[in-house]
Amino acid sequence: MESLLNVSNLVKTYGHGKDAVHAVRQMSFTIQKGECVGLVGESGSGKSSLARLLLALERPDRGDICLNGNSLVHAKKNLLRNMRQHIQVVFQDSNTSLNDRLPVWRSMLEPLDNFPEVKPSFLANVRHTRRETAVKLLDMVGLGPEHLDRYPHELSGGQRQRVAIARGISLRPQLLICDEPTSSLDVTVQDHILQLLKQLQIDLEMSFLFISHDIAAVYQMSNRIIVMKDGEIVDEFASELIGEPERHEYTKCLLSAAYDLE
Numbered sequence: 698m699e700s701l702l703n704v705s706n707l708v709k710t711y712g713h714g715k716d717a718v719h720a721v722r723q724m725s726f727t728i729q730k731g732e733c734v735g736l737v738g739e740s741g742s743g744k745s746s747l748a749r750l751l752l753a754l755e756r757p758d759r760g761d762i763c764l765n766g767n768s769l770v771h772a773k774k775n776l777l778r779n780m781r782q783h784i785q786v787v788f789q790d791s792n793t794s795l796n797d798r799l800p801v802w803r804s805m806l807e808p809l810d811n812f813p814e815v816k817p818s819f820l821a822n823v824r825h826t827r828r829e830t831a832v833k834l835l836d837m838v839g840l841g842p843e844h845l846d847r848y849p850h851e852l853s854g855g856q857r858q859r860v861a862i863a864r865g866i867s868l869r870p871q872l873l874i875c876d877e878p879t880s881s882l883d884v885t886v887q888d889h890i891l892q893l894l895k896q897l898q899i900d901l902e903m904s905f906l907f908i909s910h911d912i913a914a915v916y917q918m919s920n921r922i923i924v925m926k927d928g929e930i931v932d933e934f935a936s937e938l939i940g941e942p943e944r945h946e947y948t949k950c951l952l953s954a955a956y957d958l959e
């Protein structure tokens with residue numbers, strides 16, 4: 698497999714002196730093209746901080762992030778803009794990605810509005826009007842055209858998250874970061890959303906960084922799993938090796954808690 702994302706010696710500290718929080722400490726890892734890498738760790742381990750660095754919403758103190766060999770950290774404005782289209786995100790809380798004052802079709806099209814030059818192949822036959830584009834995107838996430846003009850508060854949590862996913866995939870990014878995408882949903886809805894994400898990942902040949910505190914969800918989704926604790930990677934393994942005795946003690950603790958093992 699070919700590598701898509703290379704993260705090397707990434708460091709992010711918030712605050713100074715005795716108030717310093719070492720959110721990300723010397724993290725290095727790679728995501729291959731078409732691969733789903735799961736990132737698991739308990740609350741406060743630094744998962745969202747890492748996601749913000751990969752999305753170039755914040756700058757690291759040290760280290761580098763390379764997408765297709767180009768540094769995101771050192772990219773000039775135009776290159777950075779171009780690189781942003783290739784890394785999109787679905788957050789835990791769809792309220793943060795969907796504007797409450799806009800009908801869902803408008804929120805959904807924002808990435809395409811920001812990058813009008815991008816024409817994903819799945820929109821090749823439909824990008825005549827913005828509403829037709831929105832109907833196609835809704836269809837891809839299992840929602841009908843009757844949802845076009847609804848406002849976020851008129852949708853269920855699961856439907857809102859489907860709209861957030863439609864927005865996330867609309868540019869057909871090379872990497873989709875899913876930051877706790879199901880954590881605010883009921884268990885049955887969670888499962889449907891995970892299945893949808895998996896199917897889209899395969900159909901659109903995207904790479905995923907799937908972030909969750911829930912190791913069972915990460916295991917269901919991922920080819921490879923990275924375990925993070927206090928800003929550091931403590932374990933990294935192919936998903937099928939999750940039950941092997943050489944797993945880190947912390948991974949075993951997460952597994953025991955998730956699967957209610959003795």
Ligand SMILES: Nc1ncnc2c1ncn2[C@@H]1O[C@H](COP(=O)(O)OP(=O)(O)OP(=O)(O)O)[C@@H](O)[C@H]1O
Nearest residue numbers: 711712718720739740741742743744745746747910
């Ligand atoms: N902007 C910030 N300023 C100061 N400290 C921060 C900031 N953002 C995160 N932190 C701290 O960095 C540490 C890592 O937080 P982060 O949100 O990345 O963890 P997380 O694993 O995503 O947790 P959760 O699952 O609860 O969101 C925490 O101690 C947090 O309080």
